[in-house]
Amino acid sequence: EVQLVQSGAEVKKPGESLKISCKTSGDSFATFWIGWVRQMPGKGLECMGIIHLRDSDTRYNPSFQGQVTISADKSISTAFLQWRGLRASDTAIYYCAGGSDFWSGPPIFWGQGTLVTVSS
Amino acid sequence: DVVMTQSPLSLPVTLGQPASISCGSSQSLVYIDGNTYLNWFQQRPGQSPRRLIYKVSNRDSGVPDRFSGSGSGTDFTLKISRVEAEDVGVYYCVQGTHWPYTFGQGTKLEIK
Numbered sequence: 001e002v003q004l005v006q007s008g009a010e011v012k013k014p015g016e017s018l019k020i021s022c023k024t025s026g027d028s029f030a031t032f033w034i035g036w037v038r039q040m041p042g043k044g045l046e047c048m049g050i051i052h053l054r055d056s057d058t059r060y061n062p063s064f065q066g067q068v069t070i071s072a073d074k075s076i077s078t079a080f081l082q083w084r085g086l087r088a089s090d091t092a093i094y095y096c097a098g099g100s101d102f103w104s105g106p107p108i109f110w111g112q113g114t115l116v117t118v119s120s
Numbered sequence: 121d122v123v124m125t126q127s128p129l130s131l132p133v134t135l136g137q138p139a140s141i142s143c144g145s146s147q148s149l150v151y152i153d154g155n156t157y158l159n160w161f162q163q164r165p166g167q168s169p170r171r172l173i174y175k176v177s178n179r180d181s182g183v184p185d186r187f188s189g190s191g192s193g194t195d196f197t198l199k200i201s202r203v204e205a206e207d208v209g210v211y212y213c214v215q216g217t218h219w220p221y222t223f224g225q226g227t228k229l230e231i232k
Contacts, residue, residue: 035221037169044212044223044224044225044226045161045163045169045212045214045223045226046223047214047220047221047222047223049220059219059220061220061221062121062220063121063220095168095169097169102159102216102221103157103159103174103175103216104174104175105174105178107171107180107181108171110168110169110170111168112168113168
């Protein structure tokens with residue numbers, strides 16, 4: 001079965017850079033979209049953007065455009081979410097979700113979440 | 121952005137009783153291909169979300185048949201016919217017709 005394994009929890013200071021990862025298993029890489037979802041403490045879910053793993057076709061939620069970079073490396077079957085200057089308001093759990101189609105029958109697989117804490 | 125509005129935000133339910141969650145969208149969710157891209161997710165405490173329903177009324181594999189989805193256009197409903205203890209968590213509707221995809225605020229289901 002497909003698995004999405006995310007990188008571990010991070011504690012950073014404001015202004016620091018960070019890149020978290022979401023590694024996929026199996027033969028899914030060629031057909032998968034990966035979405036990044038933010039969950040701020042005690043809050044709901046927000047779609048940050050999506051990337052197709054085969055060709056790195058990327059769409060950003062305008063609310064996150066310019067704040068983060070979404071990328072992928074086919075050679076290691078991994079998607080990434082990157083910040084160049086973290087803020088305290090970036091403190092959240094970040095989930096990756098993968099599937100060939102988020103909106104129809106094929107299943108969606110989720111990572112376990114990466115907790116990012118930004119504090120001085 | 122399309123605003124998704126859920127109600128209620130808190131839902132205390134007695135075990136074995138039904139539960140219903142409403143989700144409204146600020147725009148029609150009917151896409152140009154005729155499909156309506158509205159999913160329901162469950163997030164149990166401390167877990168990643170899990171999709172229950174796709175395209176309004178289709179249950180994902182492994183989802184108990186006590187869960188059902190209905191609706192059209194801008195108004196949608198998730199129903200649980202008989203709530204069980206494992207149903208405790210937060211339920212979200214999410215639309216995929218318009219970019220960016222947007223979630224409802226979430227409905228927290230708890231056992232009375």
